[in-house]
Amino acid sequence: MDLNLSTNAKITWCPGCPNSQILVAFRQAVTELVAGGKLKPENLVALSGIGCHGKITDYLNVNSFTSLHGRVIPTMTGVKSANPSLTVVGFSGDADTYDEGIEHFIHAARRNSDINLFIHDNQIFALTTGQATPTTPKGFKGKSTPFGSIEEPFNPLLIMLSSGATFVAQTFAGDIAGTKRIMLSAMVHKGFSFVSIIQPCITFFDTRDHYKERVYWLDDSFPKNDLSAAIAKVMEGGGKTPLGIFYQVEKPTFEEELNK
């Protein structure tokens, strides 16, 4: 089979933007799934929110639904519950999901909707030219906070673990192989899969060096089915940023229960 995952759309991310690495990792993951007979290309649906991240649907020659800012998650659940044989992947941003539509984030996790949510977390509103999001460090000087943001960031991994997500992972856009691996695991997982992708915005908040020094992969012995261990891990201080799968368990999915 000749799998063409590219469209004619011109890529309009800033040259060097790690979003391109996410795109590459995803294409590789899909290629691998298709080659392995685990996925028919027509059964893949890619959705996105609005932001730099959201441009990705234009660059993927697969079924797609470019949704509204903050609303990709319910749209994904809609797709999956209408046709459970589809593999539903959503790309979203930190403003998109942690600000505008965070209600859906919590509830999709709670109901264990069988969808895969990949957050391009650049700790910034990028497409609107640089304002602080819920993951931006306090004190950040952006367009809407020129004297420094006054809000503490939160920890989306912890929020997910508290909300019932059955797959919680983190990866770093710069590590294409690692990102591909996590994406694969997420897509194969039955239930709500949350992947936080650390994606430095090289234009408005360039954290490439910061993270390159700090990220590390969980080692294989990390217990994936222990909620308390996962919570402790994601709350761990010490200036390091763990990557890998923090938590993965099986529970009945929303769509299974709905279509029962």
Next chain:
Amino acid sequence: MDLNLSTNAKITWCPGCPNSQILVAFRQAVTELVAGGKLKPENLVALSGIGCHGKITDYLNVNSFTSLHGRVIPTMTGVKSANPSLTVVGFSGDADTYDEGIEHFIHAARRNSDINLFIHDNQIFALTTGQATPTTPKGFKGKSTPFGSIEEPFNPLLIMLSSGATFVAQTFAGDIAGTKRIMLSAMVHKGFSFVSIIQPCITFFDTRDHYKERVYWLDDSFPKNDLSAAIAKVMEGGGKTPLGIFYQVEKPTFEEELNK
């Protein structure tokens, strides 16, 4: 001073509804604060969402803003940031805050807005005659789930602890003295105070006996400033329901930072 906290509005809760106990507890708390010189009555603002809980503003002869379904929290933050000398209390329901407007719940906690949120958690949409909410047990047969609800409930206390709330407590409407005590602590606390009030709906989901047997108060030795301990406590299984203050710490508030 002659403190009249009642209006002429006729109380239209079902006879025996524990909402009345919450009303009594709150009036007692306010009376105590005013008597103790800690609050001028004109500086108190009560807000509410829409639901049975939301009728409370009509019954309180204090400044009030009956807001929209799910939107009481941002309105509260607005009031407080405009005039930080006001004491801002919001009454909301489990559908109101955990469903419709949960985005504000998370973000008010994250930004440590100096407001007091009292949730009348009856595990039901009461005013709309009985549908499952995010705290209703899976399998519940309500008007929108006559064959049993298919979603797992979540734990609002855990969500709050994960979101940055600086005061997290739970009480039981049937225990008026205990509720009053918690309300007092919450209102005196500087920062975002979350109080989950277990309030059985005697008409659509009567859990009075269930809880009467299961609730217990945390003992005085429980450490209030230990986030991990608080998380462990609210995640504790065993069929018992702890009441009391799980967590309380001081952090700069949103309104302090904003008006700096």
Next chain:
Amino acid sequence: MAKQIKPIMTVGIGGAAGDGIREAGSNLGILLNDVGLKTHFSFKYPSLIRGGHNYSRLSFSKEKIFYDYKKLDVLIALNEESIKRHLGELNKNAIVFAENFDDEDKKALGENAISLPLTEFITNIKAPSITRSSVALGALCYLLDLPLGNMTKIFNEIFRAKSPETNILLAEMGYKHLEKLNIKHSNLIAHELINSPTAEFIDGNTAVARGLVAAGLNTYVSYPMTPSSSILHFLASQERNFKIKVIHPENEISSINMALGMAYAGERVAVGTAGGGFALMQEAFSLAGMAEVPLVVAVSQRHAPATGVPTHSSQSDLRFVLHAGHGEFPRIVIAPGDPEESFRAGADALNLAWKYQLPAIVLLDKHVSENMTTSTINPKSVMIEKGKILISVDSSYKRYALSKDGVSPLAFPGTPNAVVKFDSYEHDEGGITTEEIPTIKAMQEKRFAKYASLAKEFKNFETVKTYGDPKSKNVIVFWGSTKTVLLEAAKYFKKTVKILQILWLEPFDVASVSKNLKGAKKIINIESNHNGQLAGLIREKTGIEVTNSILRYDSAPFDPLELAETLNKLI
């Protein structure tokens, strides 16, 4: 009009919330249908769960009855307040059932005050307080000569799951109590049992839901909000029966966005809410327009703005739905006036949404949604219009292929070779985001071409309806639930009039409306809103100005006799 009116009787049932007042009324309506009487039933209630004043009112007759009357022939008062409230509304010889009457009431009512030992009966058999109404219904059967056996049948039907025996027993006790007293009403309407009635006693919400199901609904998504909630409750209860899915998500924004995802994946979906919930759906409604997603939204109006009066009615959201969603895009807005039209509107909206790949609104209000009336609903009359669906394609498939009628063939994800791209940005034929001016223009025109296609369909639908004398120079114009009260009022008109109902508010059938209004000497517009929104719309679209507007914006319903009086003065 002004012809001989057949006898009409009216029964009122009052009590507190929690007394089962609505159920008593609707059970009576079913019974009346069983004996071939036509009924109109309205239900008034405050926004609370226990206490307050709930009030069911049914008028019935041998001929079609469009609306219920204020003046009562029978009052069933399940609490003291109900007597006081309605004492002034009794016709001559009206009978009042209650547990107790105070001296004042007794004096006023004389022997028409009939005490029913409700509490005694239910205490005897340890039944809950809510069953008191069954005693009264039993007594009513004797009073009005209605077959008690059918009441039993109805209880068996309705309480199937929850043991009907108690209610049946209590109805018998009520019946026998009256039999012993040997009291019959003096104005009985003759009737006879019908074996299998073709008509049914139904409300607008149930009818619209059944219309959707008849047109192939797969999934209904809704967050509860009065007065739309009974669509949700009815469809949820029938999930297995109709083989549909019903979802109640975290809020309205989630509801409509889920629905868009479902339609994308091939399901026929509808969402339902009230004005305030629809306010939250505006952005996604606009997305349905841009991405050309087939979607039905049932919007039931209540007194607004904001939370308003949740259980009172209004027609104040006409302009709001006509212009809902930012930007411009074609939509359909149909406003039925009664359950039969609601059924039709539900079915047509879903079919047209799919035929034209656009959002369609069924605009209801508290009255259409909740009033019940004897209606004929025929699901078999509905054909499912699937629209331009492709089940196999090659890889050149383009979701937004330009086409003269504005409708591009639609494939669903999962179709081999197809790459189906929906986009909330302006896009090219393939569904890829564009900022190219000619493409933007072409896409805007493609979407609006649907209106031209729809205009050709006007003749296939009742975009407008007329009643009365088609040649009259006096025209009354209205939309929505005004239908019922107006057609009842029309029985009392002194002059002939033409009555024009506008069912399709968008697209607006300018030609038909103009034709019906042109040459009129007087045009009287009736609406339950403050601004006379239909009058404005008519003027915008046709240039014709109405002569008078009768506007009611206090959230109370019109009364047929009062309305007739007002109109008789104006015409």
Next chain:
Amino acid sequence: MAKQIKPIMTVGIGGAAGDGIREAGSNLGILLNDVGLKTHFSFKYPSLIRGGHNYSRLSFSKEKIFYDYKKLDVLIALNEESIKRHLGELNKNAIVFAENFDDEDKKALGENAISLPLTEFITNIKAPSITRSSVALGALCYLLDLPLGNMTKIFNEIFRAKSPETNILLAEMGYKHLEKLNIKHSNLIAHELINSPTAEFIDGNTAVARGLVAAGLNTYVSYPMTPSSSILHFLASQERNFKIKVIHPENEISSINMALGMAYAGERVAVGTAGGGFALMQEAFSLAGMAEVPLVVAVSQRHAPATGVPTHSSQSDLRFVLHAGHGEFPRIVIAPGDPEESFRAGADALNLAWKYQLPAIVLLDKHVSENMTTSTINPKSVMIEKGKILISVDSSYKRYALSKDGVSPLAFPGTPNAVVKFDSYEHDEGGITTEEIPTIKAMQEKRFAKYASLAKEFKNFETVKTYGDPKSKNVIVFWGSTKTVLLEAAKYFKKTVKILQILWLEPFDVASVSKNLKGAKKIINIESNHNGQLAGLIREKTGIEVTNSILRYDSAPFDPLELAETLNKLI
């Protein structure tokens, strides 16, 4: 019209996003203002952060210039694509600055192709790529005989925080480079330095923000959305200067509900967004109507529906804002056409919102919001209208006390003795929820009484404006940003016309509009939307039908010369 037009020059600056194209344009505009020239500046850009084609265009003259022209006298091309795109738009003798020209370009341009060694200059002093435009601006100063010293002053001003030296140095290098080549433009416009210019070069968003501040704004709340974001950015940057608070919450729903809480507690607040963000604010907007909360919403339109084309303009949300929010309630909608009107609209909206305790919308679009023009803004001309505020009350205070003008005295929480109750339910005078019919009616009428009061104010405001010949039987009617391009086009009209601008869309000044349209032989309506929304509104309100509508719905701006040509044919 058709009088002698003073010479006009046009400069285009093209490059990629990230090249500082907008800033180069606005700096040039400030410089031109310093030498007493009037300028209009527009900026086109795609929705991306780096790359793509960004394009600034400025036309300037000694007399008022309303819009910029397609044909260029100077093109500054910071990349190859910019030459190719605009080569066909050059006037005779136009000069093109670029780093390199390919053979084709050279052939086409001859000696008018001027190479600037941009990369060499910036590399020499290790400056970042974005500073290349400063070299070009310096060269332009020489070419157009503009004072380099003022450019330096502007750089000092703008880059105060970020060391302006680099840009100043590069401008000098560019200037000297041209000086060496000794090239002056052949069509120079005479000008002279003004010491302290009273006019300023400003965009509509900044102007509306300053209008709000002039009228006493305390807090601005907004979630970013193009094309409204620069209000947020500007006000955030001036937070300390203006002593205001600026909040960027989690989403639009939070923004507006926060704002309602602030107004309740006594702060003068505004929120800002685009059509799609306003779609999310509908429910709370309705609450502002019900609870009578003073609130300003700045809505800047962009191509829609849905996400649309974020950086392209549109006038498609007129009806959407007129009917925003479920239910009926009074509101004010003002649509300014340029920065001066935007300033006024911001100030008036905030004052009127407080005077009448209602929501007021300033309706902008991408052009009004972002185009810059030489304007006169006088904050001192604005008086703060506080409204009926009580600072001391007794305990009988009732928040919704009935009053003839519809406006109840307002106390804030914190006032001793006052119990201030706002309610989203229908309520009584004290702000307690009601379901009583007479109270509901009285409250609806109280709220709508504000329209009667406002109608008496029409004479104090420019609800409509006219231009051209007041007696002409040819009338052109428009609203919003069409003003600028139309008034520029009017310089080329062959016949006299009357031009009618409708600034207040709600309440609609029926008498003034009718008076201005009555007796017209021809009425031509111009809008940037598909449906001709203003035409519909005029017909609804006045019964008058426009003769023609010139509608543009492809998201591109009108061009003054093309528009003049079209209109000359029609008139």
